[in-house]
Amino acid sequence: MLSLFAACVSVAFLLLSSPCLPARTTPAAVDLKPANNVVNRFDRLVDGSKGISVHGISELKRYFHHFGYLSRENTTTRSTRFTDLFDNSFEHALTKYQANLGLRVTGKLDRETISAITSPRCGVPDVVLPNPNARLHVKRNYAFFSDRPRWNRAVPKTLTYAFSPENTIKSLTGIEIRTAVKNAFGHWASVVPVTFLETSDYGFADIKIGFYAGDHGDGEPFDGVLGVLAHAFSPESGRFHLDAAETWAVDFEAQTSDVAVDLESVATHEIGHLLGLAHTSVQEAIMYPSLKPREKKVELKLDDIKGIQALYGSNPNFSYKAFEESDMSSNGASDFKNSPTLLSTFLLPFILWFSL
Incomplete structure (x- = not known):
């Protein structure tokens, strides 16, 4: 057990400078499927940053638009189509996406972000943080829909x-x-x-x-x-x-x-x-x-x-106490009790279902 803990800590420090983190996918309007040929198709976009114009960025703009990160009005003027220009609005959408998904906020199309975009996901749009750094100043991560709708029924x-x-x-x-x-x-x-x-x-x-x-x-x-x-x-x-x-x-x-x-x-x-x-x-x-x-x-x-x-x-x-005891027991990681996301964050690259 101690050797496993030591190995995990070593992996964590090695990955601190470049964590490879999860995952998202694709709306109906965007043909982004999680397969090696798709990842290869977007290889030319890896490490792309503001100012470049490369075929494929328009697809990513449609993806961000579908999931709530980019408005069409901020992307085009009179045209109804998205362009392949990595412009200011796309950079802003990208940083919001990275922050919202727990990725490193680089403002670039790094491999971790491409991996996230091309992974299977729920089709419900995300609740987008207005400020990419906002998640650093709040303790909770769960979110509600607008106006916090719930089922109004008698209790129970x-x-x-x-x-x-x-x-x-x-x-x-x-x-x-x-x-x-x-x-x-x-x-x-x-x-x-x-x-x-x-x-x-x-x-x-x-x-x-x-x-x-x-x-x-x-x-x-x-x-x-x-x-x-x-x-x-x-x-x-x-x-x-x-x-x-x-x-x-x-x-x-x-x-x-x-x-x-x-x-x-x-x-x-x-x-x-x-x-x-x-x-x-x-x-x-x-x-x-x-x-x-x-x-x-x-x-x-x-x-x-x-x-x-x-x-x-x-x-x-x-009972929260019973839940925490059960959760720690099932994870086999009681040493991480005060930081439950640490282990999954640094070991996730080794369990991703496809390799970049």
Whole structure:
């Protein structure tokens, strides 16, 4: 154990000057998929900075526009198209993106940032910090949607959910899908006084779940394999959509595809949106916007719990002490108790699913 701790500390110091940090992906309008050929396609942009004009920057501008970092008015004048010029507004959008995602704020298209942009993610736009340095002056990272919407129900709250009978997939059985989503709801129910009940009455359910392909009529078309994985709407919309083109999995031993995506992990994240949480910059939290293929990420972190309890209060059976003990035990890293993000931050480069 001591040798492992020493090794981790050594790795941390080696990476301090150039941390390789996570991950994001792609809106429907931007063809950025997490594969080596895509990364190679953007190699010419690596270390690009203000003043250059290189083919590909217009795609990144569309990406930043889609996820809330760049307005079209600030990018073009009379033209309706984005240009390939690395201008002031693009630099500002880039620094906001880097700060919001917990990356080094360099204002350049370094490899870590390109890696982040080309990684699979949730399709919900980010809540963007107005000042790239703002995150350095606040302790909390969880975020809410504008006006802090939440479900207004009598306490204890009960929300029903149902699956679309038409919009489904054949690669998983109904029982597999229902079990994964039930487990996802259970993670949130364990920390807030909200009960989730499945109903067969899709029309009257509070939360409506379905698998959709491409343009499915909500203004947020899906983009095929990887890219945007799913999206959900803030309270009290109740719409929860998953991309039918993904290789959804509930068991990675049974599903061996390199692009398999864990259904419970994505469902847990999207339910956070359904309840009123926006994206966080805490990389190990459920509400961080990206998820690597073949990654299972279902355990709520302190950031998730504090955020959701700020909206709904605490489940009377929830104990922070028990949670912290369980979390430290599962991570095997009690020496990092006062800095829970340190280990994941410096070891993350070694578990990224693709190499630059």
